[in-house]
Every structure is written in structure tokens, then in C-alpha cells.
Amino acid sequence: MKSVRIGEIVLKNPVVLSPMAGISSLPFRIICNEMGAAYSPTELVSARSIRYNGVDKSFRYMRISPEEEGITAIQLFGSEPEDFEAAVDTILNTQVLKDVSIIDINMGCPVPKVVKTGSGSALMEDPARAADIVRACKKAVEGLPRKIPVTVKTRTGFNAGDNGKPDFAKALADAGCDMICVHGRNRPQMYHGESSSEAIALMREAVRGYDIPFFANGDITDADSAARIIEQTGCDGIMIGRAARGNPWIFEQVTAGLAGTDIPKYPDSLARKQMLIRELEGRIKYLPEDVAVREFRSVMPYYIKGIPGAAAIKVRLVSAVSFDEVKEIIDLV
Ligand SMILES: Cc1cc2nc3c(=O)[nH]c(=O)nc-3n(C[C@H](O)[C@H](O)[C@H](O)COP(=O)(O)O)c2cc1C
Numbered sequence: 001m002k003s004v005r006i007g008e009i010v011l012k013n014p015v016v017l018s019p020m021a022g023i024s025s026l027p028f029r030i031i032c033n034e035m036g037a038a039y040s041p042t043e044l045v046s047a048r049s050i051r052y053n054g055v056d057k058s059f060r061y062m063r064i065s066p067e068e069e070g071i072t073a074i075q076l077f078g079s080e081p082e083d084f085e086a087a088v089d090t091i092l093n094t095q096v097l098k099d100v101s102i103i104d105i106n107m108g109c110p111v112p113k114v115v116k117t118g119s120g121s122a123l124m125e126d127p128a129r130a131a132d133i134v135r136a137c138k139k140a141v142e143g144l145p146r147k148i149p150v151t152v153k154t155r156t157g158f159n160a161g162d163n164g165k166p167d168f169a170k171a172l173a174d175a176g177c178d179m180i181c182v183h184g185r186n187r188p189q190m191y192h193g194e195s196s197s198e199a200i201a202l203m204r205e206a207v208r209g210y211d212i213p214f215f216a217n218g219d220i221t222d223a224d225s226a227a228r229i230i231e232q233t234g235c236d237g238i239m240i241g242r243a244a245r246g247n248p249w250i251f252e253q254v255t256a257g258l259a260g261t262d263i264p265k266y267p268d269s270l271a272r273k274q275m276l277i278r279e280l281e282g283r284i285k286y287l288p289e290d291v292a293v294r295e296f297r298s299v300m301p302y303y304i305k306g307i308p309g310a311a312a313i314k315v316r317l318v319s320a321v322s323f324d325e326v327k328e329i330i331d332l333v
Contacts, residue, residue, distance in 0.1 A: 027282020223257020
């Protein structure tokens with residue numbers, strides 16, 4: 001495995017957890033990094049909200065723990081360069097956030113609520129604005145004793161039929177972006193159909209002449225698909241999303257596969273149930289128990305998928321209200 005550098009940050013390997021709203025909780029990110037992920041960004045947080053309301057309102061989504069996570073990354077979304085500059089400035093002036101390693105910009109979200117405001121994947125239709133946003137973030141991190149890289153996660157296009165936007169990737173690189181990650185689907189594809197390695201490769205080639213790493217994302221489910229996307233796109237690193245839900249072990253498997261060492265076996269039912277409980281305990285540390293359990297309901301089925309009897313307890317898990325209740329239900333299988 002090649003070592004990858006983002007700005008001055010050297011990654012232990014090229015495998016990163018892809019940010020996922022509702023999934024990328026701090027305890028889950030810590031677990032993924034322990035299992036081998038080089039780092040794990042937060043889910044998307046509104047730059048505008050941080051600018052006008054301060055960090056309190058969205059703090060729970062961007063809580064980081066450099067001691068436990070190692071490299072940390074906060075992902076912001078928005079459409080106004082000034083919002084980003086102010087948000088990054090606020091983050092860097094907030095005691096519990098100021099040590100963040102990387103600022104990531106979301107230019108891929110396909111959700112109508114986000115797109116409607118000109119944010120997320122809508123920025124692919126306005127490369128000049130996207131470049132201004134990168135420059136605004138770069139400006140906000142300028143002059144610090146420590147260099148904070150500004151990265152972008154995007155898609156292969158905004159419109160149906162778009163199959164890679166090389167000029168968009170180039171515009172980001174020209175603006176000084178320190179890493180680009182491309183998910184191989186366009187906006188209307190949301191998460192359906194196949195992620196296109198060809199479309200990713202097109203964008204990869206466009207920025208080959210720049211001294212920045214390029215990451216590929218989409219449909220990586222194991223060591224083989226990881227090796228394949230690297231080979232097909234010529235990317236420097238990969239991000240893994242959905243396949244990591246309830247399955248942080250994917251990071252030890254993929255990193256072993258890429259390093260050419262034996263791939264650890266998928267853990268047994270007991271280890272998976274213990275990990276479920278560990279993540280829930282972690283969530284309860286930061287949230288009221290009932291809120292944490294409710295939010296964890298949609299995640300739990302991923303941890304127990306395939307365990308004999310899982311289907312029967314799933315129905316009960318998705319209406320659980322307390323930690324004890326979850327434990328009791330989990331112990332049934
Ligand atoms: C539930 C869910 C939430 C997501 N939230 C975000 C997000 O907050 N920021 C982001 O950049 N991408 C988000 N994504 C997209 C993923 O990071 C990733 O790009 C996509 O799922 C494709 O990768 P995969 O095939 O490995 O899942 C989300 C995806 C899912 C399924």
C-alpha cells in the first residue's frame with residue numbers, strides 16, 4: 001500500500017470511512033479508526049448554521065475527539081463562501097473543535113432539501129462558486145501554526161446522464177483543494193444503480209498533474225472491490241460508506257487485503273453483539289439515553305444481519321426505548 005499524504009498529514013493507510021448522516025457518530029468513528037480506517041469524517045454540518053448560531057446547535061454532529069480518533073475531519077455543507085469562511089473561523093476558535101485535522105466540504109449531497117439551497121451536489125453546476133468556497137476555507141485556515149487541509153467530497157455530475165466532470169475536479173484543484181474524493185454516481189442516481197469507475201477515472205485523470213491525492217468512493221464492500229476500484233480509477237485512496245454500517249471490521253479486512261496480508265475473518269455473533277453494545281454505550285455518553293437508543297434503532301439491524309434469529313429480534317429492536325431493553329433483546333440471539 002502506498003502511503004497517502006493530505007497536505008502535511010500522512011495517513012497510516014489509504015482507507016477512510018465515508019461520511020454518513022445518522023451513522024458517523026463519534027463512537028462509531030472511533031471504532032472504525034481502531035479497526036484500521038485512516039480517519040473518519042463527521043457527517044455534514046451546515047456552515048450557515050455555524051455562522052449564524054455558533055457551534056452549539058450542531059455540536060453533537062461535529063463533536064470530535066482527537067485523543068481517541070487520531071486524525072479528525074469535520075464536513076461542512078453550504079452554498080455561500082462567506083458562510084464557510086465564518087464557520088471554519090468559528091470552529092478554529094472553539095476550544096473543543098480547534099484541534100480538528102481536516103476541513104471537508106460536501107459537494108455531493110443529492111438530498112432535495114440541501115440541493116435546493118445551492119449546496120451539496122448543486123455546486124457541481126457552479127464550478128466558480130465551488131472554487132470560491134474552497135478558497136474561502138483555505139483563507140480561514142491561513143496563517144495558523146499548523147496547516148489544516150481543505151478537502152472536497154463530490155459526485156460524477158448533477159444531471160441525469162452526467163458521467164464524470166473533469167473540469168469541475170480541475171476547478172477544485174486550481175482553487176487549492178488538498179484532496180478530492182469522488183463518489184461514482186451522479187445526483188439523480190442517489191444511491192441506486194452502479195457506481196461508475198470510468199466516470200471517477202475521468203475526474204482522476206483531470207487532476208493527475210496536481211500534487212494532491214484523489215480518493216474514489218462507491219460500492220466498495222470488501223478487499224476485492226477495494227483493489228478493483230483502485231486499479232480501475234488509479235486513485236490514491238478509497239472511502240467506504242454503506243458497507244461499514246454495523247461492520248467496522250471491513251476496515252481490518254480491506255487494509256489487510258490491500259497490504260497483501262491474510263484477511264481476518266468476519267467476527268462471530270458474540271463479537272458483533274458486543275460491538276453493537278459498545279457503540280450504543282458510546283452514544284449514551286453524549287446523548288440522553290432515550291434519544292441515543294431511538295437514533296440507534298436504524299443502525300442496530302446492520303450489526304446483527306445474518307445472525308440466526310436476527311429477523312425476529314429486529315422488529316423488537318426498532319421499537320426499543322432503553323439501553324437495558326436493547327441488551328435484553330440482543331441476548332435472545
Ligand atoms: C445514510 C447515508 C448518509 C450519508 N450522509 C452523507 C454525508 O453526510 N456526507 C457525505 O459526503 N456523504 C454522505 N453519504 C454518502 C456516502 O458517504 C457515500 O458517498 C455513498 O454512500 C457511496 O459510497 P458507498 O457505496 O460506499 O456507500 C451518505 C450515505 C448514506 C447511505
